[in-house]
Amino acid sequence: MSAIDGLVDEVVADVDAVLLFSPSAGTYEAFADDDADVPVVVVAQENAIDAETFVELPLAFTDVDGRLRFGLEGAAQNGLVEDGDTVACATSMFGDGMDTVVRVQADQYSPTGVYNLFVDSRPQPDVVRDVFEVCIELGRKGQKGKQVGALFVVGDAGKVMNKSRPLSYNPFEKSHVHVGDPIVNVMLKEFSRLDGAFVISDSGKIVSAYRYLEPSAEGVDIPKGLGARHMAAGAITRDTNAIAIVLSESDGMVRAFKAGELVLELDPEEY
């Protein structure tokens, strides 16, 4: 077994920081009490173990890649990890409990801005998370068993409203409802049959449904093969400070755009 011990030692040799993804209290204690001068960063959905350095995960990322990216970008943003650092990430890939250790050079991967999408966008982080949750649920279950598409433009609502026009009467006019409310989520799913985009304000108020977005699409570069809905989403985020979260009707993926670029891609089936 010395060969495999050597392999694991090699993976964790000379790391500058350790990222623990959703560790148990015991695991964290063991690391925190360790004398070795390696900073420990806890990445989890909530800081249940009172860790000193903590990065909050907004979603329970099921794909390891997205989770690691978010943790690394969050740690880098908070100054916990610096460029050129070598980081060991301990996480779980299958089921519960830690089963995976990954060695990453902090400047090896190209940041996608997934941490910024949640934490540093105009809308509040929990609003972004709530919209994601609606999209994921809608993508998983569809509307009445049928795959649907949806486009949510979140934040900078005043500007978005001025860069769009109504397709029909706004069902949310003079109603003061916010995303994240369970009943509102049901309403949003019902209204997803409507054409056009949903506009949501910085604080999560649903401003309008049925909006036809009219941004200028010049210079928007989104992956080929994505349709008009994604193009509109990319373009409106380039023209305003909003972010856009799209549920694709054709392939069922949830994609997020910020500043005209695709930032995050999730498969709702995995959640």
Place this chain on the structure above:
Amino acid sequence: MQVDVPRFIRRLFSEEAAFAFSVAVLVIGLVAAYLAWRWTQRALTASGFVDAVEGTPFERSVRAIGSSTIGLIASLVAVFVYVLAIVLALNIVQLLDIQLFWTRLTSYLPRLLIAALAVIVGVTAGYRAELAVSERLRSVKLPEVAFLGDVIKYSIFYVAALVALAQVGVSTNALLILLGAFAFGLVFLGGLAFRHLLAAAAAGVYLLLTEPYAIGDEVRIDDRRGVVQEVDVFITRVEANGEEYIIPNQEVFQSGVVRVRG
């Protein structure tokens, strides 16, 4: 009335009959006490009182001695009824001629019962109110906010204690004045401190209900012109050229809004 009854019985029947009558009163009192106990327990259970007291410290300490709040209240009522019956029976046989003492006691007993009930209800309600407030304020992550729940809890305790003390005849004038000062302080100083927020909220409710301007409209308030980004109960956010004005709603009301239609 109570003085009349035994004399009336004595005149109607013999001395022995009076004794038998008093025994009957005792038995009836026993049955009545039992019925009162059962009725109280059933009424309290049916009214959902169980859920209200569940988990309060009072309920827990009562549980520790093998009872429940409902059981305690029911026993209290039963004891009250039975003591009343005993007093009535003693009165009838006239075993004790210290009439004055007994009449005083009978008028004093209900007060004692009410005082005990006031304490029980006050303690329970106090803890319930604290729980409800802290539950409501959970999203506000400020340690100072927990203080609000304590203030409400002890205010209710104070009022309950006041009611109980007044019932048993302790002079509560000084405490009442203190309560008045406390309420005055709460209303007056609270109103003084929150007057701007209250004014903003009053204006905000109107703005939210009627929506004279909506998100996306271009407006001018005083000399601040821009696009409305957000309207909530207290403030309106107007943004223009990278500058975001956060305008209290009462200001919107006082100076009026110009909607720019273009």
